[in-house]
Amino acid sequence: MASRPYLLISNDDGVTAGGINFLIEALRPVADLLVVAPDSPRSGQGCAITPTHPLIVREVRNEPGLRVYACNGTPVDCVKVAVNELLERRPDLVVGGINHGDNSSVNCHYSGTMGVVTEGALQGYPAIAFSLCDQSADADFTPLRPYLVDMVFKAIAMGMPPFTCLNVNFPKAEKFAGVKVCRMAKSRWERETVRCRHPYGQDYLWLVGECRELEPEAEDTDRWALAHGYVAITPTSLDYTAYGLIDILQASF
Amino acid sequence: MASRPYLLISNDDGVTAGGINFLIEALRPVADLLVVAPDSPRSGQGCAITPTHPLIVREVRNEPGLRVYACNGTPVDCVKVAVNELLERRPDLVVGGINHGDNSSVNCHYSGTMGVVTEGALQGYPAIAFSLCDQSADADFTPLRPYLVDMVFKAIAMGMPPFTCLNVNFPKAEKFAGVKVCRMAKSRWERETVRCRHPYGQDYLWLVGECRELEPEAEDTDRWALAHGYVAITPTSLDYTAYGLIDILQASF
Numbered sequence: 001m002a003s004r005p006y007l008l009i010s011n012d013d014g015v016t017a018g019g020i021n022f023l024i025e026a027l028r029p030v031a032d033l034l035v036v037a038p039d040s041p042r043s044g045q046g047c048a049i050t051p052t053h054p055l056i057v058r059e060v061r062n063e064p065g066l067r068v069y070a071c072n073g074t075p076v077d078c079v080k081v082a083v084n085e086l087l088e089r090r091p092d093l094v095v096g097g098i099n100h101g102d103n104s105s106v107n108c109h110y111s112g113t114m115g116v117v118t119e120g121a122l123q124g125y126p127a128i129a130f131s132l133c134d135q136s137a138d139a140d141f142t143p144l145r146p147y148l149v150d151m152v153f154k155a156i157a158m159g160m161p162p163f164t165c166l167n168v169n170f171p172k173a174e175k176f177a178g179v180k181v182c183r184m185a186k187s188r189w190e191r192e193t194v195r196c197r198h199p200y201g202q203d204y205l206w207l208v209g210e211c212r213e214l215e216p217e218a219e220d221t222d223r224w225a226l227a228h229g230y231v232a233i234t235p236t237s238l239d240y241t242a243y244g245l246i247d248i249l250q251a252s253f
Numbered sequence: 254m255a256s257r258p259y260l261l262i263s264n265d266d267g268v269t270a271g272g273i274n275f276l277i278e279a280l281r282p283v284a285d286l287l288v289v290a291p292d293s294p295r296s297g298q299g300c301a302i303t304p305t306h307p308l309i310v311r312e313v314r315n316e317p318g319l320r321v322y323a324c325n326g327t328p329v330d331c332v333k334v335a336v337n338e339l340l341e342r343r344p345d346l347v348v349g350g351i352n353h354g355d356n357s358s359v360n361c362h363y364s365g366t367m368g369v370v371t372e373g374a375l376q377g378y379p380a381i382a383f384s385l386c387d388q389s390a391d392a393d394f395t396p397l398r399p400y401l402v403d404m405v406f407k408a409i410a411m412g413m414p415p416f417t418c419l420n421v422n423f424p425k426a427e428k429f430a431g432v433k434v435c436r437m438a439k440s441r442w443e444r445e446t447v448r449c450r451h452p453y454g455q456d457y458l459w460l461v462g463e464c465r466e467l468e469p470e471a472e473d474t475d476r477w478a479l480a481h482g483y484v485a486i487t488p489t490s491l492d493y494t495a496y497g498l499i500d501i502l503q504a505s506f
Contacts, residue, residue: 047299235498245488
């Protein structure tokens with residue numbers, strides 16, 4: 001059925017993760033799906049690409065309306081491989097996720113799930129990322145089900161303006177208070193290293209951290225929405241120009 | 254001399270690259286430097302972090318006014334390690350580069366050099382990235398010398414607004430036509446995979462590509478400036494909210 005939407009799906013938790021497989025099952029009844037996802041977890045890869053190593057792609061599933069591939073690259077590599085090698089027609093939407101963990105606020109800078117939709121939008125396609133604020137491997141995605149199809153169809157119907165995408169975060173909850181369109185909250189990661197000692201004596205560091213809110217009272221942010229039980233939709237721009245600074249800088253430089 | 258500026262420097266080409274060592278020698282006469290850079294090339298790492306492997310840090314140089322460390326992590330990891338483990342006082346500026354290669358337009362999404370300054374700004378420090386549009390290992394950085402100190406001091410004097418940083422790209426030239434403050438040009442990478450065959454028969458892909466300008470006539474972009482011999486300064490925002498979409502989405506979702 002050529003009139004069914006055609007979706008390109010990837011993630012950063014890898015092709016076997018619960019989140020992407022829940023997404024596949026939720027969207028399969030209503031759309032044809034091409035899934036190209038990392039062959040192992042790639043959290044925190046942001047928009048990293050792999051120019052220095054060969055990329056290997058392996059078919060995992062090939063069924064009517066669903067093809068799934070595993071790739072040894074990053075989330076962005078997966079989208080590039082799909083676009084250049086595997087897409088059968090122009091996708092109506094690129095979908096990232098469902099991520100196991102929070103991609104609101106500054107987390108989006110490091111997020112491989114946001115890498116997927118950033119790359120999708122840079123390639124010229126509408127794109128939407130889904131994340132659940134629950135990092136556990138057996139996170140319960142059931143409460144998201146009615147939202148996923150609805151939001152996918154709305155995103156397709158809207159068509160996103162060029163160089164934008166959507167970042168949707170769900171709080172960990174059985175029911176949601178509603179949906180809020182938000183701006184990205186300002187926050188800062190702190191206490192990000194823990195020093196350990198190898199049995200042979202060398203020190204090494206684990207990257208960890210705590211995220212400190214810089215504007216906890218602001219009610220228009222994604223963090224506020226999530227903290228109050230709402231699904232947070234953050235429209236995201238891929239034009240990073242700080243337009244407000246152009247005139248100021250012109251006077252200085 | 255406590256009144257000398259204190260700069261945190263990193264890059265993505267690695268601690269032995271020509272660009273970062275040229276930067277060190279150019280800035281050393283005027284500032285105290287802490288350098289924490291990847292122990293090997295990490296181009297295209299964007300804002301990737303390494304939450305899943307131990308980070309190892311090795312002292313490379315320890316001289317008056319200059320400490321240099323190599324780290325087995327990404328450019329962003331290097332900044333996080335510096336901030337959490339190595340800084341002796343608050344840095345006046347975080348400096349990325351000098352990158353061997355163009356980080357204008359959409360290249361900034363994938364750039365580890367931009368990862369350095371993105372992370373610096375997310376940590377609350379003013380930050381400036383330098384890139385030369387010459388990927389070769391023996392690129393000639395000499396024409397940049399008078400600009401580096403000048404721009405570093407201007408960036409410190411301005412103090413950057415929170416959640417912003419500067420992306421400076423130099424064209425490959427012996428002399429520059431001037432300096433232009435620009436917006437990020439819209440462009441798109443295309444033809445990004447080349448298929449090869451391993452001697453044992455398996456296909457693999459190399460990530461390559463050509464960058465197509467989407468607005469070559471626009472005279473206010475970084476690409477235009479570089480193509481016409483100017484140094485391009487692109488003020489960059491780390492608040493990725495697409496504010497113009499908030500009202501539109503509120504009506505739909």
